[in-house]
Amino acid sequence: xxxxxxxxxxxxxxxxxxxxxxxxxxxxxxxxxxxxxxxxxxxxxxxxxxxxxxxxxxxxxxxxxxxxxxxxxxxxxxxxxxxxxxxxxxxxxxxxxxxxxxxxxxxxxxxxxxxxxxxxxxxxxxxxxxxxxxxxxxxxxxxxxxxxxxxxxxxxxxxxxxxxxxxxxxxxxxxxxxxxxxxxxxxxxxxxxxxxxxxxxxxxxxxxxxxxxxxxxxxxxxxxxxxxxxxxxxxxxxxxxxxxxxxxxxxxxxxxxxxxxxxxxx
Amino acid sequence: xxxxxxxxxxxxxxxxxxxxxxxxxxxxxxxxxxxxxxxxxxxxxxxxxxxxxxxxxxxxxxxx
Numbered sequence: 556x557x558x559x560x561x562x563x564x565x566x567x568x569x570x571x572x573x574x575x576x577x578x579x580x581x582x583x584x585x586x587x588x589x590x591x592x593x594x595x596x597x598x599x600x601x602x603x604x605x606x607x608x609x610x611x612x613x614x615x616x617x618x619x620x621x622x623x624x625x626x627x628x629x630x631x632x633x634x635x636x637x638x639x640x641x642x643x644x645x646x647x648x649x650x651x652x653x654x655x656x657x658x659x660x661x662x663x664x665x666x667x668x669x670x671x672x673x674x675x676x677x678x679x680x681x682x683x684x685x686x687x688x689x690x691x692x693x694x695x696x697x698x699x700x701x702x703x704x705x706x707x708x709x710x711x712x713x714x715x716x717x718x719x720x721x722x723x724x725x726x727x728x729x730x731x732x733x734x735x736x737x738x739x740x741x742x743x744x745x746x747x748x749x750x751x752x753x754x755x756x757x758x759x760x761x762x763x764x765x766x767x768x769x770x771x772x773x774x775x776x777x778x779x780x781x782x783x784x785x786x787x788x789x790x791x792x793x794x795x796x797x798x799x800x801x802x803x804x805x806x807x808x809x810x811x812x813x814x815x816x817x818x819x820x821x
Numbered sequence: 822x823x824x825x826x827x828x829x830x831x832x833x834x835x836x837x838x839x840x841x842x843x844x845x846x847x848x849x850x851x852x853x854x855x856x857x858x859x860x861x862x863x864x865x866x867x868x869x870x871x872x873x874x875x876x877x878x879x880x881x882x883x884x885x
Contacts, residue, residue, distance in 0.1 A: 647885045734885040736850040743852050743879075747859040762884045775879050776854045789884035800884075 559602045563620030572597055573604065582609050586624040603628055619704045623659065630816065631659055637815045638662035640726040642714055642742055644669075644690040646800035647758055647807060648732030649680035654808035656698040660815070662706045663698070665691050666722060668713040678797040714738070719745040723753065728814055730807055731757035736788070747778055756810050760784040761803035763793040770799065772806045772821040780814075780821060782806035822874040831872055838865040841878075852879045 558567045561577070570576035573587060574595040585592045586605040598604075605624035607613075613621055623631050637660050641648045644667035652665055671685040671693050685693035691709035698707050712718065714733070719742055723729050729746060733739050739757060746753050760783035761770060769784040783803050789795045810821060822831050837860065841848050853860045854877040860868060870876065 643885055645885045732885050734883060736881040736883045739881040739885075740850045740852055743881075744859065744862065747852065748861055757879075757881075758885060759879070759881045760884070776852070776859065776877055777857060779852065779854075779879065781879060783882075785880075786882065787884075788882035795884050 557598045557600050557602065559598060559600070559604055561604050562606065562617055568598070570598070577604065577606050583607065584609065589625060589627045622702065622704070626659060634659045634812075634815060635661045637728075638664070638726060639728045639730060639811055639815070640664040640666065640723050641730045641732055642666050642723070643732035643734065644679075644694050645675065645732065645734055646678035646795055646797070647761075647804045648730070649690070649694055650801050650804035651730055651732060651808045651811070652694055652698060653680055653701065654805070655811065656702045656705055656707075658812060659702065660705065660811075662708070664708045664710070664723075664726060665694055666710045666712060666714060667691055668711055678795050678800045714742055716741055716745050720749045724750060727753055728811055729753055729755050730811060731755055732804075732807070734789075743779060747776065751778070754778045754780070754814055756780045756782065756807050756814070758782045758803050758807055760787045761799050762787045762789040762795050764796060764799065767799065767802045770802050770806060772810050774819070774821050780810050782810065822870055822872055822876055824876050825878060829876075831870060834869050834871070836866055837868050837870060840870055841865065844878075846878060846880050850881050852881075853877070 556567055556569055568576040572595045584607045588603050605621055607621055639655055639660055641652050644665055652663060655663060667690045669690055671681045671688050671690055675681055681693050689711050691711055695707050695709055731739055731742050743755055743757055746755055759781060765787060772782045775781045822829055837853060848862060848865060856875050
């Protein structure tokens with residue numbers, strides 16, 4: 556008699572297969588151990604099963620369990636306990652923060668001094684309704700709509716050589732997502748020199764519409780990972796655009812995920 | 822010396838500061854690691870590179 560978890564709660568069943576125990580209906584989705592199931596399958600002890608009714612907002616306590624249905628259970632547990640700081644909330648930082656919220660990173664710290672402007676909308680994750688708002692607030696609002704079960708801390712401040720260590724000293728993973736090359740170098744140098752335990756996931760070169768395949772992730776130094784094509788600056792004639800910026804943001808977010816799971820290889 | 826993982830002939834003793842200049846790296850946009858240790862920009866003028874050194878230079882371009 557298998558004893559399984561249904562929507563996060565332990566239940567016993569005398570049935571041997573998924574759909575005999577929990578009959579398939581037209582408006583339901585069945586997820587077994589993080590994977591959506593359409594053909595019937597044998598049940599084993601301690602299987603994690605989610606039956607989700609389409610179009611119905613479940614109560615808050617069940618919502619979190621259902622959202623985590625698509626996470627690999629062991630992975631989700633680690634991510635929920637993790638924390639990451641994102642420095643700069645432009646095209647890279649806003650998209651990275653959204654990825655990290657979706658995968659359930661438990662604590663995010665978002666730092667930017669700027670407000671949302673019309674020229675940001677070509678690549679940054681903000682909406683017309685956010686124009687004039689601090690990026691920290693506009694992003695926090697979106698993250699809360701995506702995953703209200705994580706903790707989001709924000710700070711409106713321009714990052715400098717003087718404040719960087721104090722801002723990020725409690726974080727072992729810091730994502731550099733600034734725009735200006737001198738600011739990027741300042742933040743990376745300041746943290747590498749002063750916070751020897753901190754790993755930095757930085758970016759350089761993601762403007763224009765060159766091939767996506769030239770954007771890569773490399774471990775450049777002991778605590779420095781670098782994403783991008785390393786060569787294409789944002790300049791007249793080669794502006795920043797959503798697709799390539801998001802490819803680079805995806806590289807950074809995936810390297811952060813890997814580091815959180817203890818994988819140091821890019 | 823070894824520069825960014827590849828052998829790089831070093832014709833004469835040169836400071837990090839002068840080496841960056843000779844390779845057209847703007848010194849306010851780089852991070853320099855010398856033999857596994859990150860070097861502060863304020864020390865670029867005082868450190869001379871040797872044949873046995875392993876140097877990693879990351880030069881940032883704008884955009885984010």
